[in-house]
Amino acid sequence: MPSLKDFRNRIASVKSTRKITSAMKMVAASKLRRAQQQAEASQPYAARMSGMLGRLVANIDMGSSAPLLMAGTGKDDVQLLVVITSDRGLCGGFNGSIVRLARLKIRDLVTAGKTVKLVCVGRKGAASLKRDHADKIVQVFENLGKKHLSFADAAQVSDYILDALERGEFDVCNLVYNQFKSVIRQVPTASQLIPLSVEDAAEGAEEEKPAEAGVAKALYEFEPNEEAILADLLPRNLAVQVFRSLLDSAAGEQAARMTAMDNATRNAGDMISKLTLKYNRARQAYITKELIEIISGAEAV
């Protein structure tokens, strides 16, 4: 039976934990709002880019000269997985679900006889993947956009991917990240970056301007020419896609943390009321015991 002092200490410690979790929840909420705004602000550029890409692809005659980023190397033996997680913990199942999806992918690819290479963005994912896939990790990016996620951070990752592609270090590149659906839902998603699927790009363009798609095909002027623009556009498009995934992931991280901390705060509240009840009971029992002692002492006289 814990003493009254023990109870008091427990209650005090749970109370201070609750203070911390509720503060973290509020911080996450404000960071989430900022992250969402940033993700929204990046939308026009990405939309324009995919629109341009779609129009280019519609105008270009894809021969054998198709750029590496679009055509790939023609093989799929070496697979590069870019896994985006957060740098910090205490965000519920956010990193766990990404790592689980990545593990699943790795297992499938390895069973299919492919070689897998991993690029980890975010410390948490790197730490947990290191446990049983340390030999596959080729690069780790940490503390990207610690204060403010900028396009340069994304360019860092995409430049690395492009360099590796040029050196012929992989054939197919996939991105594994948490897609931000809503504050309470982040969906772990795998999307293919290289080779870029043209259908997706064309789809984006049609969504933008369904009526002009046919007209655009005939009328567009290109300077210097379609191929040169495409060669210029594709690496940037890769950077944009990485940037958007990073933004999505950042927003998702804050949302997950907010939800997790909200739950923690509520649990702490429950715990406090249970402990208080027990404490009061113990105190009552103690008083009763002392009264009985006094009375029986008086009777004995």
Add this chain to the structure above:
Amino acid sequence: MAEKLTDKTFQFELVSPERILASEEASMVIVPGGEGELGILADHAPLLSSLRPGVVSVTSPSGEVRRIFVSGGFVDVTGDLCAVLAEEAVNVSDLDREALNEKLKNFEDDLGFSKDDPSKTAHIQKNIDIVRAKLAALAQAA
């Protein structure tokens, strides 16, 4: 006739990956196209062009000219919209000549150090080109 042309305005947009930097009416936009300066007036034929580092100058309907430096990118002209996609954009008036000279020197030093690594030199060379273009834009403005 020329005046008649400039009466008509169109929408000009400057978009960076992080946000929309400018969205305004313009009567003329000059962009540094990959193969030379391109002047865009209203009713320009649909055009897609790459941009090299240089100055985009936007003439507003009231005749004011705004000069914005872009570090390369693309211009997409469709009907009555001219969209410039740039990764970096600054007003020419916000550029600082001394800081740029300093930067140029640093990059040139870097270039000397990393002679053996072709992937690095290409990257540094790109940065040098951008800084040089910024300085050129300043010189032009002065």
